[in-house]
Amino acid sequence: MIKNHIKVLILIFFGFFLSVFFSINNLNKYDKNLIDANGNNYHQMIKYDTYLYLSHGSEIKNDLKNGKNFFETGREHYTKYLPARIAALYYYILDVNLFENENTKKINTNIHFYYLIIQSLIYFLCLIFFYLLTKEIFEKRIIYFIIAFFCFEPTLFQYHGTFWSETYFFSFQILLAGLILSKNQTIVKFLSIGLVLGLMSLQKQPGIFYIIPVSIFLIFYEKRRIFIKLVFLLIGFALILSILGFNNLQRSEKFYLISGDAKMEIHNKLVRKVMTKKLNISREKFDLIEGEYAKNWLKQKNIKYDASSNLLKSKKTWKNYRNSIYKEKDKIKFDDYIRNRSLDYLLDYPLEFIYAVINGSFHTLLLNPLHIYSDHKFRSGEIYYGSEDHKKFIPYRMAYTLIIYLLCLLGVINLINKKEYYLLSFIILSYLYFYVTISWHGNTRYYLPSFVYLGFLFTYGVDYFLKKLR
Known part of the structure; x- marks a missing residue:
């Protein structure tokens, strides 16, 4: 048993060592400011x-350095809450500045080494916790395969050496899986599940409703004292979400949890x-048409905005009208308007949207272990x-995707x-939740929270395949 523990820990340490090497390599190659074809610094x-x-x-x-209360810091909670706070903590503790100059916004180089190392360290520590929580559940060979997958699978591994929000989310997913699958039935376990679910909701927007399938799963399988277990789960979840809500309340005088980006992403994407395809118009034309509707809505609701802003002087798009609104609490109303407008479009053109969702859902299934290569090498995804x-x-x-999926089927x-x-139900429920919430987008990176759960199927598939070879 001790020998097996040592093997697993060596595997995890080797994964961490490789992620550090990968981070150093990325920083050496890409931690630099360049000028694009339009003369813009990036x-x-x-x-x-x-x-x-x-x-x-x-x-x-x-x-914070200027003496502001934490709950009054920052700008509007437009997108993911936690990534900015993680960055703030890093800059505050190390007392470093992101920009060489606040006016030019040129980014300082050689300041983010420890940021990437800490990110990887947290991921591999969560993997150790997962192992400690589940080592009695899985067969020795299976747990070894699971740890190896999460240490080295390139589609996941590539994000450890970047500033994307994925690695922290993977960490929370792995830790949560360990807690749910563990045999521990104490109240602390369910409080911890709630806390991790809360962190997931702050790290990525789809995470906020993941508590629903998790609760359904627990109700179905955890019959004994299920009420008290769910109460503590909800307490943990509410404690984390209250930080977000109170921060928004202090800053904007409005308690809210759902970001503007989450409400408007369907409209934006x-x-x-x-509709550009349906109406045979350009994206720019569509944004201007929606801008007229937005302008009329703002007038109807008597919401004040800066009509002479540089944004509106440039282009009178719906997004520029939103960004010209003075008060954050009025922006929240605007976000709700856009969300409702998106729903109207979906109801008016159901077949067109069903086709687009199906098309995007198929495209997102294609794995991309090379995303970070292209992200660092090219100015933008479009290029x-x-x-x-x-x-x-x-x-x-x-070819890589086909091999992975065939082994998952064997799993x-x-x-x-x-x-x-029990394990299969948790995998399928979790996979489907994240797949359904993001598949319409068609972005392969958004698929990764679902792919994490396929890691379990993959390892069982490898085990099945190797046994058949004997």
């Missing part, structure tokens, strides 16, 4: 979403895509998707043969 690793997280974290750090590199890698990605057969219905 950082190869910190751009788009990652720039939003880290720049917001920099603002929070500066607010799916509605825009479907990469039009490149020869993208075309060259597709056959390899398809399902293996679990059914072993009558491991």
Whole structure:
């Protein structure tokens, strides 16, 4: 038994060592500022979403240094809550600044080594906790395969050396799986499940409703003292969410939990895509049409906004009208308006949206172990998707995806043969929840929370395959 523990810990340590090496390699190659074709300065690793997280974290750090109360720091909670706070904590403790100059917004280099190391350390510590929680549940060979998958599978591993929000979310998923699958039936376990569910909801927006399938699963399988268990689970969840809500209340005078990005993403991605094709117009034209509707709605609701803002002088799009609204609590009303408008579109053109969702759902299934390569090498995804590199890698990605899914299918057969219905139910329920909530998007990166649960099926599939070879 001790020998097996040592083997697993060596495996985890080796995974951590590789992630550190990968992070150092990324920083050496890509921790630099460049000038794009339009003459704009950008950082190869910190751009788009990652720039939003880290720049917001920099603002929070500066607010704290200037004596602001934590709950009053930062700007509007537009997207994921936790990534910016993690960045703020890092900048505050190490007393470093993201920008060389706050006016030019040129990013400091050589300051993020420990950020990436801490990120990887937390991931592999969660993997150790998972092992300690489940070592009595899985067969020795199975647990070894599971740990190996989460240590080295390239689609997941690649995010350890980046500033994306994925690694922390994977960490919470693995820790939560360990807690749920463990035989421990104490109240502390269910309080901990609630706390981790809360952290997941702060790290990625789909995580906020994951408590529903988890609760359904526990109600079905945990019949003994289920009421008190769920009460403590909800207490843990509410404790974490209350931080978000109170922060929003202090800053905006409005208690809210759902971000603007979560409310408007369907309109911004799916509605825009479907309606531009349906009306045979450009995306820019659609945004301007929606801008007129937004302007009329703002006037009707008597919501004040800066009509002479530089954004509206540039383009009178619906997003620019939103960003020109003075009060954050009025922006929340606008977000609700956009969400309702998206629903109206879906009801008016159901077949078109069903087709788009099905198409996106198939595309998102294609695994991409090379996302970070393209993200660092190319200025944007649009440039990469039009490149020869993208075309060259597709056959390899398809072959890799097919191998993974075939082994996952064998894993399902293996679990059914072993009558491991508890584990299989948890995997399927969790996989479907995250798949349904993001599959319409068509973005392969958004699929990764679902893919984490396939890791269990994959390892059981490998076990089944190796036994058949004997």
